[in-house]
Amino acid sequence: MDWSDRIGRRIKLRDLHIVMAVADTGSMAKAAARLRISHPAVSKAISEIEGTLGVRLFDRGSQGAELTAYGEVLLRCGINVFDEMQQGLRSLQHLSDPNSGEVRVGCTDIILHSLVPAIVREFSKAHPGVQLDVKLTNPGGHQIQELRERKIDLLITRATGQHEDFHSEVLFDEPFVFVVGAQSELARKRRIDLTDIIKGNWVLPPYDSAPGALVGEVFRANGFSPPKPLVKTIAIQLTVSLIASGEFVGILPMSVAALSAHQAALRVLPLKSAGPRISAEIVFLKNRTLGPAVASFIDCTREVTKSLVRVRR
Structure with a gap:
């Protein structure tokens, strides 16, 4: 045998x-x-x-x-077998009712408060019967493990690095910008350079985190050693709130600083920022059957990000 x-x-x-x-x-x-x-x-x-x-x-x-x-x-x-069966059942359900199914999306905090709301609005208009399960995932290895264990269908995240078993597609990349509170004294200055704010109260991601490492490179590319932040956090809502108070300065991806919800509270300083850009990616497992609803969500994500990039240009 x-x-x-x-x-x-x-x-x-x-x-x-x-x-x-x-x-x-x-x-x-x-x-x-x-x-x-x-x-x-x-x-x-x-x-x-x-x-x-x-x-x-x-x-x-x-x-x-x-x-x-x-x-x-x-x-x-076993995980793969049961996942493939589940995806197959979702496909069967979709054949009988194209406006059905579920999409499980993982995203980091900064993506959740910038890119995801626009995608969710557009997708829900086109597919009102599809349930979206949007989960906050910690950056780094944890979010990759969530994909490997099939706990989520896809990730929308910042750069994850190369993994042989994943398909990773860059949606867009953008620069970092220096940001202060819209009502702060710094916001009222006609001329300003990095020297004026380098000794300020910084709220920044930890330098040993993925976003913090990029922020550190931004300072070095502009000729300064990364300052010691008064507050270390990767929580975007806390970061924006502290900067908007006028008592802190920070660095954000351009898309986050430009959000309509933040425009009245934040002021992007007119500083040319050298150094690395930060990308947004969509990531999912290779050689895994994607249900029709998941495939439609990925297509919607591509279209929404294209339109957002065109508007910013």
Whole structure:
């Protein structure tokens, strides 16, 4: 009997579901309670799969069940299998009702308060029956893991770096701008340069974060060492609020500073800013079936960002 026969005849979706439940709960007893089956049934299913594959999937101990390297591989297979089935069911649902489905979008704080509202408005007008689940994701490895585990369908984020298993598409890139409160003394100056504000009360992202590293490069490209911020945060609402008070200065991507909601409160200083630009990207898994609603959302994202870029120019 060859390998494919063993897989097809002996491993069922129910078995994969049990493996995933044990991995998620870390205990066969807890998995049994979640699945509403007996503890011996879970233990027997795991033992039979291990016998079929000829490898140990879990290390059992007093603290519970922990995945082995073999178990990690089978877990990823299970996640992929159930995700593909879910996408297929969504496609079937879409064939019977094109205005249906769900799109799970992950985005960072700065994208959530700049680009996403315009996309959501346009998409919801065109597809009023599609439910959008928009989640705030932390920048860096966490958001990538959310994609790998199929907890979200796509990311709209700032630059994530290159990953072989992801498709990453740059929507636009833009410069950073220096920003003060619209009613501050600095905003009323006719002439100003970076020397006038370098010793101010800065609110900036931490330099060891992805956006903070870019901000640090902006200062260096303009001939200054990055100042010590009075407030370190990546929360865009807090940043804008503090700058608008007139007591802080900051650096923002041009699109954020130009938002209509911020225009009355912020003043972009007429300083030529050298250094890196910051990009916005849409990211999703390669070789993964995208449901019709997700594909439509991606198309809408492309069109909305194109129109926004044209307006800013």
